[in-house]
Amino acid sequence: MNCYPPCPEPERVLGLFAHADNSGITTLLDCGVTPGLQVWKDGHWVFVEPIANALVVNIGQIIEIMSNGIYKAPDHRAVVNRLKERMSIVTFCYPNPHVDIGPAKELTKLGSPPLYKTITNEEYFQSFQSEA
Numbered sequence: 001m002n003c004y005p006p007c008p009e010p011e012r013v014l015g016l017f018a019h020a021d022n023s024g025i026t027t028l029l030d031c032g033v034t035p036g037l038q039v040w041k042d043g044h045w046v047f048v049e050p051i052a053n054a055l056v057v058n059i060g061q062i063i064e065i066m067s068n069g070i071y072k073a074p075d076h077r078a079v080v081n082r083l084k085e086r087m088s089i090v091t092f093c094y095p096n097p098h099v100d101i102g103p104a105k106e107l108t109k110l111g112s113p114p115l116y117k118t119i120t121n122e123e124y125f126q127s128f129q130s131e132a
């Protein structure tokens with residue numbers, strides 16, 4: 001669960017820095033009507049307006065890799081509101097840790113070159129630790 005308290009100077013603060021999720025798929029439930037989630041689209045940050053009782057389904061980097069780039073993991077961030085608190089509930093879905101992470105064979109055997117190398121689950125998560 002993420003909680004973004006009100007902030008008197010929202011233009012100077014980010015609730016959550018810009019990133020793409022390292023999951024397969026992420027679902028996000030906005031717990032109210034205050035917008036905060038933004039997605040990078042066509043060179044701009046665009047608000048994802050909360051819709052009552054709806055989940056935002058976000059593609060993560062594992063699906064981007066497994067789909068050989070057909071599905072993109074979008075960059076997104078969360079901004080804070082001057083007056084209102086915002087909460088979101090996020091669920092990250094990952095494949096079985098015994099599964100290697102790479103483009104699906106069904107896609108590359110048809111002649112499309114693999115755009116990503118295949119690595120183990122452990123190597124995948126280690127790559128995020130060494131970035132920090």
Ligand SMILES: O=C(O)CCC(=O)C(=O)O
Nearest residue numbers: 002036037077078088090
């Ligand atoms: O709370 C939000 O709107 C974004 C959360 C998010 O992107 C994350 O937890 O990865």
Ligand SMILES: [Fe+2]
Nearest residue numbers: 019020021076
């Ligand atoms: Fe995220």
